[in-house]
Amino acid sequence: MADEALSAGAAARRLGVAVTTLRTWHQRYGLGPSEHVPGHHRRYTPADLARLEIMRRLTVDGVAPAEAARWARQAPGTVPPEPGARLRRQPQLGAATVAQRAAAVAPRAARDGGGTAIPVGRAGPVARGLARAAMRLDSVAIGETIAQAIATDGVVATWDGLLRPVLAGIGERHAATAALIEVEHLASRCVSEALAAAARSHPTAGPARILLSCADEEQHTLPLEALGAALAETGVGYRMLGARVPVAALLEAVNRTGPAAVVLWSHTPATADPDQLAALLAAPRRPLLVLAAGPGWQADTLPTGVVRPVDLTEAVSLAVAVRDSLDPSTIG
Numbered sequence: 083m084a085d086e087a088l089s090a091g092a093a094a095r096r097l098g099v100a101v102t103t104l105r106t107w108h109q110r111y112g113l114g115p116s117e118h119v120p121g122h123h124r125r126y127t128p129a130d131l132a133r134l135e136i137m138r139r140l141t142v143d144g145v146a147p148a149e150a151a152r153w154a155r156q157a158p159g160t161v162p163p164e165p166g167a168r169l170r171r172q173p174q175l176g177a178a179t180v181a182q183r184a185a186a187v188a189p190r191a192a193r194d195g196g197g198t199a200i201p202v203g204r205a206g207p208v209a210r211g212l213a214r215a216a217m218r219l220d221s222v223a224i225g226e227t228i229a230q231a232i233a234t235d236g237v238v239a240t241w242d243g244l245l246r247p248v249l250a251g252i253g254e255r256h257a258a259t260a261a262l263i264e265v266e267h268l269a270s271r272c273v274s275e276a277l278a279a280a281a282r283s284h285p286t287a288g289p290a291r292i293l294l295s296c297a298d299e300e301q302h303t304l305p306l307e308a309l310g311a312a313l314a315e316t317g318v319g320y321r322m323l324g325a326r327v328p329v330a331a332l333l334e335a336v337n338r339t340g341p342a343a344v345v346l347w348s349h350t351p352a353t354a355d356p357d358q359l360a361a362l363l364a365a366p367r368r369p370l371l372v373l374a375a376g377p378g379w380q381a382d383t384l385p386t387g388v389v390r391p392v393d394l395t396e397a398v399s400l401a402v403a404v405r406d407s408l409d410p411s412t413i414g
């Protein structure tokens with residue numbers, strides 16, 4: 083049992099709620115961790131998590147927390163409430179409908195990927211927790227989950243293993259239902275903020291040799307923001323122009339700052355005009371490397387000399403190689 087027990091932070095991520103919410107549920111409703119290892123903080127067992135999952139589902143469905151907690155504490159297969167719990171009344175039938183209670187005790191797998199849930203493919207429990215937090219528009223839990231993942235696994239692993247599956251799932255669900263625009267916008271904002279915070283926590287001293295820019299009219303910035311945060315984490319200086327950069331403005335930035343590499347992001351064919359790349363190659367201060375990044379670009383339409391990284395890892399490696407070739411003192 084000890085191996086399966088989780089800290090408060092890990093339990094919150096698993097459930098997709100903020101740690102502060104977990105603390106409140108513990109203090110007010112007695113839904114706390116029951117496993118006690120001498121000399122350590124108490125940990126959440128699978129039975130504790132089962133109770134908390136019921137609590138989460140019922141509160142999402144609009145059941146008052148005190149009543150949701152009563153149902154959570156008495157659900158089959160869960161442990162009895164802690165001796166110190168403040169609420170000890172037996173559950174009474176109130177606002178929770180039979181359907182709500184059934185949904186609360188049904189195995190989670192029955193809902194994932196169906197209904198209004200965001201599908202995350204084979205991504206793990208943290209991604210499912212993040213997807214649930216996104217569905218609840220819970221920006222605190224989203225931010226905490228991403229920050230924790232970046233601190234533990236780094237930017238590249240967090241982008242590939244956590245953020246991409248959830249973003250793709252939001253896109254998939256939106257394409258199928260035309261809904262979830264509010265989820266997409268709020269989640270995008272939270273991802274952006276978390277990546278910016280990660281980038282800020284690694285200030286780079288050397289020259290900003292890499293220029294990151296979206297193609298003209300391109301609004302999808304998150305993969306480029308992930309690249310920026312990953313570069314900062316690796317100690318590579320960069321400038322970020324962000325969304326919707328007209329080609330004249332891009333050329334102006336190139337001519338004023340003389341970057342060694344330019345990464346031009348296009349997410350959809352609508353913004354992937356190869357003339358933008360050709361203009362970069364013809365610039366008076368032509369960068370050593372021009373990268374056409376993103377699924378918008380079509381390999382067979384790219385001007386000769388343009389490189390097309392397939393993922394974040396490759397884009398980071400290319401940028402690091404350019405930096406190292408110009409600033410060898412930074413190697414190692």
Ligand code: B12
Binds near residue numbers: 252254306349350391
């Ligand atoms: C968030 C989002 C938005 C946000 C963007 C916010 C922001 N700041 O970035 C907003 C709301 C602004 C938005 C707007 C629109 N969006 Co949008 N959006 C998305 C969503 C959900 C995630 C985008 C993302 O960050 N993807 C990153 C990862 C998840 O993408 P990926 O495919 O796994 O990544 C591939 C490559 O990019 C590569 N890769 C991944 N990361 C990296 C990193 C680097 C550095 C490199 C080199 C490669 C790389 O590996 C992957 C495998 O090929 C996608 C869904 C999706 N599947 O992407 C839709 C999606 C991209 N959007 C779509 C559409 C249609 C739009 C709009 C036109 C909607 C509209 N009607 O207004 C506008 C476009 C406006 C414009 N001109 O740019 C479509 C595009 C369809 C298409 N192929 O043309 C998608 C696919 C949704 C869908 N299924 O329909 N969107």
